[in-house]
Structure formats: C-alpha cells, structure tokens
Amino acid sequence: MLSSQGTVPRIAVESLTGCAGELLVILENLDKLLPYVRVVSFPFAQSQNDSGAVDITFLEGSVSNPHDLEKLKRIRAKSRWLVAVGNCAVWGCVQKSACSHCKVEDMLKAVYGQDSKIEVLPSTSLDEHVKVDVKLSGCPINATQFLSVTANLLQDHLPYITHKPVCLECKLKENPCVLIEDNLPCLGPVTAAGCGALCPSVGAACYGCWGPSQDAQMDAMAVILQEKGYAIDEVLNRLQSFGAPAKLFERMKFEVKNERV
Amino acid sequence: MLKPVVLPKNAFKLFFQSLKGLGTVYAPVKVSEKSYSFKEVHSPEEIAFEALRTILPPKKFFYPQEETLIRYKNGDFEEVQPEKKFQVIFGVHPCDLASLGILDTIFSSEPADSHYLKRREQSLLVGLSCMPDKHCFCNAMNADTAGSAYDLFLTDTGEEYFIEIRSAKGVELIKSLAEKVSDANPENHEAYKEFWKKREAAFSHGLETENLRSLLDLEWENQIWDEMGKRCLSCGNCTPVCPTCYCFDLVDIAGLNAKEGERVRQWDSCQFVGFAQVNGDFNFRATPADRLKFWYRHKLHGFDDAYGFKTCVGCGRCTESCPAGIDDIVQVVKILQGKKENKHYEP
Ligand code: SF4
Ligand code: SF4
Ligand code: SF4
Ligand code: SF4
Numbered sequence: 001m002l003s004s005q006g007t008v009p010r011i012a013v014e015s016l017t018g019c020a021g022e023l024l025v026i027l028e029n030l031d032k033l034l035p036y037v038r039v040v041s042f043p044f045a046q047s048q049n050d051s052g053a054v055d056i057t058f059l060e061g062s063v064s065n066p067h068d069l070e071k072l073k074r075i076r077a078k079s080r081w082l083v084a085v086g087n088c089a090v091w092g093c094v095q096k097s098a099c100s101h102c103k104v105e106d107m108l109k110a111v112y113g114q115d116s117k118i119e120v121l122p123s124t125s126l127d128e129h130v131k132v133d134v135k136l137s138g139c140p141i142n143a144t145q146f147l148s149v150t151a152n153l154l155q156d157h158l159p160y161i162t163h164k165p166v167c168l169e170c171k172l173k174e175n176p177c178v179l180i181e182d183n184l185p186c187l188g189p190v191t192a193a194g195c196g197a198l199c200p201s202v203g204a205a206c207y208g209c210w211g212p213s214q215d216a217q218m219d220a221m222a223v224i225l226q227e228k229g230y231a232i233d234e235v236l237n238r239l240q241s242f243g244a245p246a247k248l249f250e251r252m253k254f255e256v257k258n259e260r261v
Numbered sequence: 262m263l264k265p266v267v268l269p270k271n272a273f274k275l276f277f278q279s280l281k282g283l284g285t286v287y288a289p290v291k292v293s294e295k296s297y298s299f300k301e302v303h304s305p306e307e308i309a310f311e312a313l314r315t316i317l318p319p320k321k322f323f324y325p326q327e328e329t330l331i332r333y334k335n336g337d338f339e340e341v342q343p344e345k346k347f348q349v350i351f352g353v354h355p356c357d358l359a360s361l362g363i364l365d366t367i368f369s370s371e372p373a374d375s376h377y378l379k380r381r382e383q384s385l386l387v388g389l390s391c392m393p394d395k396h397c398f399c400n401a402m403n404a405d406t407a408g409s410a411y412d413l414f415l416t417d418t419g420e421e422y423f424i425e426i427r428s429a430k431g432v433e434l435i436k437s438l439a440e441k442v443s444d445a446n447p448e449n450h451e452a453y454k455e456f457w458k459k460r461e462a463a464f465s466h467g468l469e470t471e472n473l474r475s476l477l478d479l480e481w482e483n484q485i486w487d488e489m490g491k492r493c494l495s496c497g498n499c500t501p502v503c504p505t506c507y508c509f510d511l512v513d514i515a516g517l518n519a520k521e522g523e524r525v526r527q528w529d530s531c532q533f534v535g536f537a538q539v540n541g542d543f544n545f546r547a548t549p550a551d552r553l554k555f556w557y558r559h560k561l562h563g564f565d566d567a568y569g570f571k572t573c574v575g576c577g578r579c580t581e582s583c584p585a586g587i588d589d590i591v592q593v594v595k596i597l598q599g600k601k602e603n604k605h606y607e608p
Contacts, residue, residue, distance in 0.1 A: 036517050151515040151522075160512065164533050167496040171582075172326040172528060174317045176293035177498070179584045189496035189584065215534035217494050217549060224494065224585055 009055040009154060012041035014075055016068040017095065017123065018061030020044060021140030022086040026058060029143050036154060056081045056153050058146075062088040062095055062243075064123045076130040081153050083134040084126045085146070090137040091211040091243030095123035100240065125243065134159060139209035139242070142194045163192040163214035166206050170197035178205055183228045185238060190216035212244045219252040263426040266435055266442040267449045270421055277305045277351075279437050283385055284347030287322065289315050299350065308352065310417075313394055314578050318504030319350050319357050320364060323380040326501070327527045330376070330511075334521040341523075343379045351387045356397070356576040358388050358411050359404035360504030363564075363572055367507060385430050388414035390456065396577030398466040398591055404574035405461075418452040466591045473571070473594070477562035480597045481554070488603075489587040490550025497530030499556065499588050502578040508536075531556055557593065 011033070013026050023044045030039070037056075041049040057079035063069050076082055087093040098107065099122040108120050126132050136149055145161065152159035166188035170177070175197060179186035184205035188197065191208045199206045212218075218239055225235045239249075268276055280286050281303075289312035290300040297312035299319055317326075329341045353361075361381075368377040388411040399405040407414040412431035415422040423445060426435055435442060445453070500506040510529040515522040529536060532552050537545035546552045560573040579588035587593075595601035 032517060147517060148514055151517045151519070154517065155515065155519055157515075162510070162535060164530075164535070165496055167494075167498050168501070168528075168530065168533075171317070171498055171501040174292075174298050174321075176296040176316065177582065177584065180582070181293060181295050189494035189498075213495075215495065220492050220494050220549070220585060223492060 008038045009036070010040045010053070011037045012054045012057040012075070012079070013039065013044065014041065014057055014059050014071070015044065016059065016061030016071060016089070016126075017064035018086060018088040018093075020060070022058070022060040022089075022138070025138075025140045025143055025146060026085070029147060032147060033150060037150075051078070053078045054080070056083060056150070058083045058085045059126065060086045060089055062092045062123045062125060063121060063129060064095055065118070065120050067119070069121065069129060072126060072129055081133045082126075082130070083136060083149065083153070084132045085136050085138070085141050087137050087139045087209060087211050087242055089126050089132075090135045091245070092123050092125040093139070093243045094241060096125065096243040097240045099123050100246070134161070136161060137192060137211045138194055139211075142196075145194060163212075165189050165213040165216075166191045166193050166195065166197050166200070166210070169193045169195070170200045173197055173201060175200050178203060179224075185225050185228070185230055185235070187221065187238065189213075190218060190221045190239070207238065208242045208244070211242055212248060216244070216248055218244070218248045222252060263432050263435065265426065265445040265449075265453075266424050267418075267421045267445050268415075268424055268438070268442050272438075272441040273305055273422070275441055276422075276438060279434055280349045280351060280385070280387065282437075283349055283434070284383075286349045286351055288351040292316070299352075302351075310352070310389070312352065313354070313391055313397070314576055314581065316578075316582070317502060318360060318576070318578065319353055319386075320360065320504055320507075322348055322350055322384065323361075323377050324364070324368070324374075324507065327525060328376065329523045329525050331524040332521070333523070343376050346383065348380075348384045349387065350384060352389045353386055353411065354389060354391045354576075355407055356399040356402075356404050356574040357504050358386065358414075359399070359402075359408045359574045360576070361386070362408045362410040363505050363570060363574070364507065365410060366568065366570075367505075385413075385434070386411045390414075390416040390460070392460060393464050394577070395465055396580045396591075397464065398468050398575035398577065400461065400464050400575070401466060401468040401470050401591075402571060402573055402575035416453055416456055418449065418456050421449070423449055423453045423456075468591045468594060469598070470594070472598070473561050474565055476594070476597055477558050481558075483597060485593065485596060485603055486554040487550045489593070490548055490553055492585040492587050493532070493549035493553050494585055495532050495534060495549050495552070496584060497532040498582045498584065499579040500530040500532060501528050502582045503560070504574060504576055504578070505560075505572040506530075531559070553587070557590070560590070561594070 027045050043049050057075050084090045104120050104122045108116055112118055149159040170188055178184040178200050186205040187208040188206040190213055191206050192210045192213045194210050222235050286302055287299045288302045288308040289297045291309045292298045297309050297315045299315050302308055332339050368374040388407050412428040414425040426432055508529045509526045511526050513524050546555055561571055564572050596603045
C-alpha cells in the first residue's frame with residue numbers, strides 16, 4: 001500500500017470554485033473506498049477534518065479568487081498526489097470561458113452590485129498554478145474512471161486515462177450520428193470521451209462539457225459546422241464554452257468553402 | 262453443398278421460426294430516419310428488409326465493441342470465455358459477407374483469436390441480396406457476390422427467395438423446412454440470373470480498380486492528403502463502421518484492493534492521435550493527414566501483396582459516416598487516377 005507511514009493511505013476531497021458535482025460522485029462511491037483508505041478531510045461530507053499531510057487529494061473547482069489560490073497552494077504542499085477532478089479543475093470550465101469573453105470585474109459588478117467587496121480572479125485551471133499529477137475531467141466525473149484512478153494511485157501507478165473523442169463511445173453504442181443526420185452542432189469529434197456519449201445517445205448534440213479530446217481538431221470542426229450553416233461566432237462560442245485552451249484555436253486560419261463532395 | 266431451393270415469401274414466417282429455434286436472431290432494424298442497426302428481432306415484422314448498410318457492420322457479433330479477456334485475482338488469472346449462445350445473423354449483404362471472409366482469414370492467422378473464432382462457430386449467417394445505392398461499390402472491390410462466409414443466402418426474386426446453401430448448418434435448417442421449400446427449377450434459376458443482372462446494372466460509381474496497387478504507392482505524396490487532412494476531425498468514425506477494421510486497445514482495470522482486476526479490449530481507431538504515439542512522445546503518424554493517408558492505403562493496398570485481397574469491400578459505410586465528407590473512396594481514387602478534377606478538397 002501506498003502510505004509513506006506504512007499505515008492506511010490518507011485521502012482528502014476538497015473543492016475550490018465549482019458546483020460540487022464531483023464531490024457528489026465521490027460521496028456516492030465512498031463506501032467502495034472506505035475499506036482501503038482513511039478520509040482525513042472531506043469538508044463537504046464530514047464535520048471532523050484534519051489538515052495534515054495526505055497521500056491523495058481529489059480537488060474539484062477552478063481558481064476563481066485569492067482564497068482559492070491560497071487553498072490550492074496549501075493543498076499541493078500537503079498532498080503526495082494531487083488529482084484534479086472535473087472540468088473546472090482540469091480546464092476551468094464555463095467560468096474560465098466567461099472570463100475570456102468579458103472582464104471579471106464587470107461580471108462581479110453585474111452580479112453582486114457596483115460596490116461589492118468580493119475579491120475575484122479570472123478563473124483558471126489548477127495546472128496554471130501548481131503541478132497537477134493526474135487530470136480526470138468530467139462534468140461530473142465518471143465513477144468507474146474515478147475508482148480506477150484511485151486503484152492505480154493506491155498502487156503507486158500513474159493511471160492511464162485516454163482522451164479519445166466522444167464519437168468513439170457514440171459509435172460503439174451504434175447511435176445514429178446527429179451531426180450528419182440532423183445537422184445538430186455536435187462537438188463529439190473534439191470532446192474527450194468518458195460520459196458514454198450521453199447527449200448523442202438521446203438524440204442531442206454534444207456541447208463539449210468533458211473538455212477537449214487529445215489533439216482536438218478545432219479548425220476542422222469549425223469548418224464543418226460553418227458549412228452546416230452555423231455562424232462563426234456561434235461556433236467559436238460553442239467550442240470555447242468549457243474552457244478549451246486558446247492554443248487549440250491557433251491553427252484556425254483557412255477559409256470556409258461551401259462546396260462539399 | 263445442397264442444390265439451391267426456393268421458399269415462397271408467404272412461408273417466410275416459418276423460415277423465421279426455424280431460425281429462432283436455433284438461437285437469438287439478429288437482423289437490420291430501422292433506428293432513425295436514415296439509419297439501421299443489427300438488433301435482436303422476435304418476429305419478421307421487425308426486420309427492415311430494405312436496409313442497405315447498418316451503422317455498425319456484423320463484425321460486432323464476433324468481435325464485440327468491448328469485452329473482458331482476462332480476470333485476475335490473488336495472483337491467478339482466468340481467461341474469460343465468450344458466452345455460450347447460438348446466434349443467427351439474418352440479412353447480411355454480399356459486402357459484409359466478404360468482410361467476414363476477410364476477418365476470418367485475419368483472426369485465424371496465428372496467433373489465432375479464439376474469442377472471434379468461437380463466436381463464429383456458434384452462429385449461422387443468412388445472407389440477403391440487395392440493390393446498390395450511390396455509395397455502394399462492392400463490385401469494384403471483388404466483394405459483390407456471396408463469397409463463402411455464409412450458411413444460407415437468399416436472393417429476392419419477387420414472389421420467392423432463391424436460397425443457396427453453403428454449410429452443413431444450412432443444410433440442416435433447410436431439411437427442417439422440407440415441406441415449405443422446393444428444388445429450384447429452370448424458371449427460378451432464370452429469375453435468379455435476372456435479379457443479379459439487374460443488380461449489376463444498378464451500380465453507378467464508375468470506379469475502376471485495376472491500377473490501385475501502383476496508384477496508392479505513386480500518389481503517396483499527392484497534395485490531396487494534406488488537403489483532406491485539414492478537414493479531418495480525427496473523430497475516428499470511419500474505422501468502427503468499417504466491416505474489416507479490427508484494431509483494439511487493451512486496458513487493465515485494477516480493483517481497489519490490489520488483488521484483482523480485469524483486462525478489457527475495446528475497439529480503437531488509427532485516426533486517433535494516440536494510436537501511433539510511442540514512448541518519448543514520438544508519433545509515427547502525428548497529423549490527421551498522415552493518419553488518413555495511412556488508412557486509405559491500408560484499405561486499398563495494405564493486404565494485397567501479402568494476402569492477395571484488399572480490405573475494402575466497398576460497403577460505403579465510411580463515406581456515409583464521415584462528418585467531414587472526406588471518406589469518399591470512389592471520388593478520391595478517381596482524383597488520384599486523374600479521372601476527376603480535384604476541386605473539392607482544396608483548402
Ligand atoms: S453524434 Fe456526435 S458524437 Fe456521435 S458520432 Fe456523430 S458527431 Fe460523433
Ligand atoms: S455528450 Fe458531450 S455535453 Fe453531453 S455529457 Fe458527454 S461530454 Fe458532456
Ligand atoms: S473502407 Fe469504407 S467502403 Fe471500404 S469496407 Fe471499409 S467502410 Fe466499407
Ligand atoms: S476521415 Fe472522416 S470519419 Fe475518419 S476521422 Fe476523419 S473526419 Fe472522422
């Protein structure tokens with residue numbers, strides 16, 4: 001077992017700015033973990049929490065204010081393995097993409113009033129500040145992946161998480177393609193799998209909540225969606241909603257043609 | 262092999278009942294406005310006889326999308342065997358039968374894939390004739406007749422089915438229907454030939470494949486690959502839908518107690534960037550253009566030198582399933598041959 005003290009591994013489940021979706025998934029699966037770990041801190045679920053060193057911290061949420069940043073640094077310092085869980089922690093999610101559209105101060109005033117004293121920072125993912133050992137995206141995370149990541153870390157192995165696209169899961173389920181058949185703006189080709197192609201399985205377009213797939217072809221996706229009649233602003237908005245980093249859009253340069261085979 | 266027989270269509274219900282008597286029957290079913298899928302059926306009414314191509318090909322019955330190969334516990338491991346269950350796949354068209362012939366060769370080459378072969382053994386394949394649409398080009402790929410990977414093959418001659426019998430399993434089934442079927446007479450043979458003539462005339466692709474071997478080698482540096490690569494989403498849809506694509510990924514899923522776990526295989530795609538990525542972050546096929554070109558070559562010229570066949574059977578599934586419209590093998594080959602102007606793929 002992993003614990004450096006030769007005792008039961010100590011884990012912590014913490015959050016920054018997020019919706020608690022990952023915390024709920026972890027809570028739901030906690031009984032499976034309990035025989036193998038000691039949960040020393042999980043403020044969302046228990047009242048007795050210890051701030052000492054831990055073997056693994058699962059951390060949800062993005063860094064969206066100075067308090068988050070301090071907390072993140074504290075957590076990093078006390079954790080052997082830091083696992084970013086959920087799109088917010090891994091990519092920054094909707095709050096990060098909102099910050100790329102407007103100034104965070106303007107949002108603060110619009111929501112909390114002109115003279116709000118709340119301190120804010122433009123939202124960022126964890127790895128923009130500290131070293132993150134494992135990134136497990138999701139919105140919320142997939143329980144099977146979470147358990148498998150934990151099982152690997154308990155053995156001191158870094159887990160293998162693929163970032164193949166949602167289309168793979170969609171095709172393995174043999175769904176009709178909503179992008180082709182219904183011309184819906186499905187982002188399955190550029191979104192990381194893990195959800196089991198939830199949205200296309202019920203006839204809806206994937207809106208990318210899991211974050212980008214490995215080497216997501218944003219430029220080609222934009223071309224295809226434009227050919228289907230979606231305006232470029234709308235397309236970019238959609239592609240950027242869930243915190244996809246700016247560098248994925250650098251290649252977007254060639255013009256759109258309407259002619260198809 | 263028994264002589265062909267004919268089954269009047271009004272006796273199809275009985276034929277279907279005999280199939281059901283053997284095991285679970287799967288047949289094409291309509292799943293959306295434009296799509297079909299092989300699914301379990303309980304009565305002939307559920308079958309979409311008009312279906313040309315299903316989203317996934319019948320390979321899924323022998324080589325499932327995902328399966329556990331090994332379970333391990335306390336240092337021991339157990340090989341998981343395919344479920345013992347007899348399956349009947351009804352309504353398999355010539356291209357898909359040809360694809361199963363190809364997969365049989367590939368999966369039975371040493372080291373043979375026992376899971377695939379076991380499932381092939383415990384199944385009965387019933388072929389069905391079809392009328393090609395604009396994306397079908399099986400006849401250009403030598404895959405337009407029933408081949409050998411079937412037990413029974415039904416040709417729709419109007420009022421009846423002309424049934425070719427290929428295997429002992431097929432003979433058994435036809436014997437059980439002796440009351441309903443009759444030996445094909447000269448008139449039936451005429452109707453059969455008539456059907457296949459009409460079908461041959463219905464192909465509209467205009468594809469000529471004589472020079473494919475050299476073409477794919479000579480045009481390796483053609484700019485069309487880069488042009489199409491720019492449109493490619495790397496979504497990988499072209500490979501699960503292809504009846505002869507067989508690549509998979511293996512993943513070990515460890516249990517929390519460190520004492521047990523399982524090894525799972527799942528279909529993979531050469532169109533994913535991670536597919537040819539190796540240690541040291543080196544990638545043999547780093548760009549979508551590299552991967553797409555590789556795939557085209559693999560389908561059209563990857564096996565002919567070693568095995569004497571091409572692994573594309575001309576089913577048209579990739580063409581229909583590519584969101585970017587770049588898996589149009591017929592058009593791309595024509596452009597490479599200089600028979601068609603490349604005005605579609607320019608950036
Ligand atoms: S519906 Fe969406 S996720 Fe599914 S295959 Fe089509 S593009 Fe991919
Ligand atoms: S299909 Fe897309 S939007 Fe829907 S749950 Fe999955 S990743 Fe999220
Ligand atoms: S390459 Fe395309 S047309 Fe050829 S067999 Fe595969 S899916 Fe069918
Ligand atoms: S060729 Fe088409 S189906 Fe294949 S990966 Fe590229 S976009 Fe997807």
